[in-house]
Amino acid sequence: MTSTGQARRTGSTEPVWWGWGPASAHEPLPDEVRGLLARLGIPARPTAPVPLDQVRLPPARLPVVAREALATIVGSGHVHTHDEARIRHCRGRSTTDLLRLRAGDAGAAPDAVVLPADHDEVLAVLRLASRERIVVVPFGGGTSVVGGLEPARPAERPVVALDLARLDALGRVDRESGTAELGAGLRGPRAEALLAEHGLSLGHVPQSWEYATIGGFAATRSSGQASAGYGRFDELVVGLRVATPVGSWELGRAPASAAGPDLRELLLGSEGAFGVITQVVARVRPLPARRIFEGWSVPDFATGTRLLRTLAAGDLRPTVCRLSDETETVGGLARPPRPGGPAAATGSGSGTGTDLADGLTGGCHLVTGYEGAAPAVERRAAEVAGVLLAGGARRLDAAAGPDWERGRFRAPYLRDALLDQGIFAETLETAGFWATLPALYAGVRAALIGSLGAAQLSPVVMCHISHLYATGASLYFTVVCAQGVDPIGSWRAAKTAAGDAIVAAGGTITHHHAVGTEHRPWLDAEIGGLGVDVLRAVKRTLDPAGILNPGILVA
Amino acid sequence: MTSTGQARRTGSTEPVWWGWGPASAHEPLPDEVRGLLARLGIPARPTAPVPLDQVRLPPARLPVVAREALATIVGSGHVHTHDEARIRHCRGRSTTDLLRLRAGDAGAAPDAVVLPADHDEVLAVLRLASRERIVVVPFGGGTSVVGGLEPARPAERPVVALDLARLDALGRVDRESGTAELGAGLRGPRAEALLAEHGLSLGHVPQSWEYATIGGFAATRSSGQASAGYGRFDELVVGLRVATPVGSWELGRAPASAAGPDLRELLLGSEGAFGVITQVVARVRPLPARRIFEGWSVPDFATGTRLLRTLAAGDLRPTVCRLSDETETVGGLARPPRPGGPAAATGSGSGTGTDLADGLTGGCHLVTGYEGAAPAVERRAAEVAGVLLAGGARRLDAAAGPDWERGRFRAPYLRDALLDQGIFAETLETAGFWATLPALYAGVRAALIGSLGAAQLSPVVMCHISHLYATGASLYFTVVCAQGVDPIGSWRAAKTAAGDAIVAAGGTITHHHAVGTEHRPWLDAEIGGLGVDVLRAVKRTLDPAGILNPGILVA
CATH class of the missing domain: 3.30.465.10 (Uridine Diphospho-n-acetylenolpyruvylglucosamine Reductase; domain 3)
Incomplete structure (x- = not known):
């Protein structure tokens, strides 16, 4: 696996506490993006994160005796209660998480961070926590975007982040x-x-x-x-x-x-x-001996969707397959700007603030990638190309695929740059069967545009299809809009509208982001009341003291 | 899907109550099989099933009021308490099930058979049964081979078979x-x-x-x-x-x-x-436009296993893939006799009674099948053939694949013919990762031969690999032996030895036969004590009165 992320290129990978990746990998918002947003009526309003020492934290509530007991298990060097450790384990990486952190709000910080060395130490910590009724928040990369690191905080119960970084063998x-x-x-x-x-x-x-x-x-x-x-x-x-x-x-x-x-x-x-x-x-x-990444233009999103269905149903899936809708194609997320080069897709920019692609007929960007043994990869690429060309796709220049690959981990860095300019950016995703996909796409898009548009936030709603299955696919939406006076509230309203639209159209409330706290309102619709009852029964069996992530997944 | 089962060829498909398939599809044991078994020291002892009217049933215990309540839900024509209905819903189709039925023992018969018309009627029956504490045994094809239709029968609680035959849309x-x-x-x-x-x-x-x-x-x-x-x-x-x-x-x-x-x-x-x-x-x-079935001979089972691993790990799986070990190859199960033709594999017959293949070097039979669109099927067949030929496989005559396909549903009919001759035949299966497969094969084989051999039953233990995965495969064992004085007890002992061997070698206790009652002793080893606890918690949530299949899966 060739690493192409920006963090990889810069040495240190320790991320900033208020965003994504190391500071050395952060770049200002590219001028062409800035210009595009201005034309769309999305105002820039530079806002820096507060300095670390101005972040507001609740007092650490871990009793000394509990801290000592934890230190006995993991060693005193692996129990942290200092501010930075607590802040770095506060919430995940959703945009509302970042907005709160950047504003200095670390109200959800754990009281301590514990780093066990191995499975047995995790077991011992959980036994202790069950006895002492300490809330435990398992912590991996801290990248949840669904509130998965912000459990309910029952009164008077201390909260410990259980950081698994040392289980790295x-x-x-x-x-x-x-x-x-x-x-x-x-x-x-x-x-x-x-x-x-x-x-x-x-x-x-x-x-x-x-x-x-x-x-x-x-x-x-x-x-x-x-x-x-x-x-x-x-x-x-x-x-x-x-x-x-x-x-x-x-x-x-x-x-x-x-x-x-x-x-x-x-x-x-x-x-x-x-x-x-x-x-x-x-x-x-x-390790794949051969890797091919290609870019295509298909006439429109509906045609592209049908082509992907043909590939998936015919067991002809590429390794990577990502079809941007018209707006995402124009918005450039489908093909990031090349360093030192012109933006790949600045479009003619006649967007209304609710539909960047209105009046554009430039087609939709499709990326296909293939990894594996050389002959198999080349043959698969040729087979897929045959289907795409027959279906009206046009092959883009040879750099289009590699351009996408180079920028594949770039989105969260771009979000930080947008937040630095006071511009809101967030994603949500769903999946459905092929027959439900068009209505699911239209419903979620309309819900997001309707909710954020009503708040006068000039939303741009982009979408791509990825994660192909024989029977369906996922839809991944990216929203960029003005922050307005209450970005967290506005997003909550938009997300609620989108969630309701997903359920109404028969999709799943999340294809790969998990439930956390954010998707809990729709879990009943997803798995039924009996499903929720079953999860509760399993929870009571495995975690009778209710110490693990209270309120996450299971209410 | 071309139907090739014997039942399909004969009109009526109503099976005999004591075995498999309609009486019209039953045939006597082929002479070559008879001769082979005689040479192996497995004595024939003709034994017919008792007549239906001599089968012993416990008195039907369904209270009149419950029967009337059930009739109110499903209609009185869909509640049966007559002997034949009860016998036809008594137990499944394991060999020990059949031995008991053939001997006239229907002690496990339900008290009534209920045939709901739809989902809502099933719901209503379950509500009634929960209230009246009637045990409900869901009944599909009645083909369980793991005791899945013989739940515990708590004292004084009537048992109803819930036959889903009418939910056939x-x-x-x-x-x-x-x-x-x-x-x-x-x-x-x-x-x-x-x-x-x-x-x-x-x-x-x-x-x-x-x-x-x-x-x-x-x-x-x-x-x-x-x-x-x-x-x-x-x-x-x-x-x-x-x-x-x-x-x-x-x-x-x-x-x-x-x-x-x-x-x-x-x-x-x-x-x-x-x-x-x-x-x-x-x-x-x-529907597949093209179907290809081929027969191969590979030098030995170990070589064949490695070839299958190469195919599966390289995403080159045929649609059907079945590799017989040396004994199954000689035993002829890999290639059934053609009607009117000579037996395909009578071998030189130097078997000792514990290893039919001893001293034989005829290689192992492999069947590959391909179904799908014509070009894809033909190309896949060619690719697989390339791997097989390079690995030392030899292509058999053109009839070898179709011969297997013609006989693919034949085994349970052959078992009935063996039981008619007083010869025991049964199967069991497991699966494991490729690295564990050789020891799993050797361990289970030795356990079966050891247990049945010690009882002087001259066991023949055959095996094939099928159900390929990238990381492993299943092993399917067929055992043929003398019945001796206590075939049910002898098989229970052999099955216990095999189950212990499976657990010791790290395999799963069942790859596709389910747990039922027969595999319950090993469920703890398979899913852990916590796994069993979780299943119990789910059971309590969904079936609080414990009416559904008590003792099946969850004790």
């Missing part, structure tokens, strides 16, 4: 079976680097890859940019080791089994509410 | 998404016939296909002969409708989701203990 590599044991705290790049020493790759590359961890991928059912080829993370998991308040749990004796329900699937997506995933046994593949 | 077909709603009571052939009217196919073809049902496939995590191409049944399920004692439950809003744990995976494999699956939304594909 590559365990047994079984080359014959194509599996590897990966520590839950391994971040994406480190996991790939360790596997690469064995000539292997996981191939799981979500947007959050630079910071998100193996345990987090599993706990949230993450899906990567290359999911069409490598599979979702849940499909890569063959075994799990979990520490729960009531003991250890290991699952996964075979690639598949009929020994009752697949309980791995109950832990995948459990979001730290049932236990702490400490190790994943994952399917791994040989 | 094909519902909405979504051609664009490639999904179809299938009634739980649809048998394999009928489901395929209904889908074929739309040019579609499910492609799920387990050994039990002629009688097993859609609901049963889901409830037991069935896997078909073509699973390497079409996927296991659990992979084909995109949605489920379930009637539970506490209400309706519908799941499946998208091909994939991150909205918490995948609760479909909790119902798949739930074996009627959590609720009654009344409808499955399944992935369907276009």
